[in-house]
Amino acid sequence: MHELSIATAIIERAGELARADGTEAVSAVTVRVGELAGVVPDALDFAFEVARDGTALAGARLVVEPVPAQAWCGPCAEEFPVGMPPYFWCPHCDRPSSDLRSGRELEITEIEPSPAPA
Secondary structure, three states, rough: OHHHHHHHHHHHHHHHHHHOOOOOOOEEEEEEEEOOOOOOHHHHHHHHHOOOOOOOOOOOOOEEEEEEEEEEEOOEEEEEEEEOOOOEOOOOOEEEOOHHHHOOOOEEEEEOOOOOOO
């Protein structure tokens, strides 16, 4: 389950970014995960819950934003969904495309600090 190593990397990087902003605890981390990134969102969520214990993200939740795979057809000047399993043939002109525009993302987009104690 490589999601555990991905979750660990997310936790480490989110912790670094939070500390750089002067934040001691994080309540949520948002990540964009592409359809073709090879990551199972449920497995990533489980791995995140396991790996966060004992870190600045111990109480944090993981928010996964799925990114659909999209390819570009030059002759048609059209973007089209690739799907899963991926199919890189343009549905408009029936030509293959090698221009993947989205779907391989795996990136942290937001870190939400925990509210300060009252």
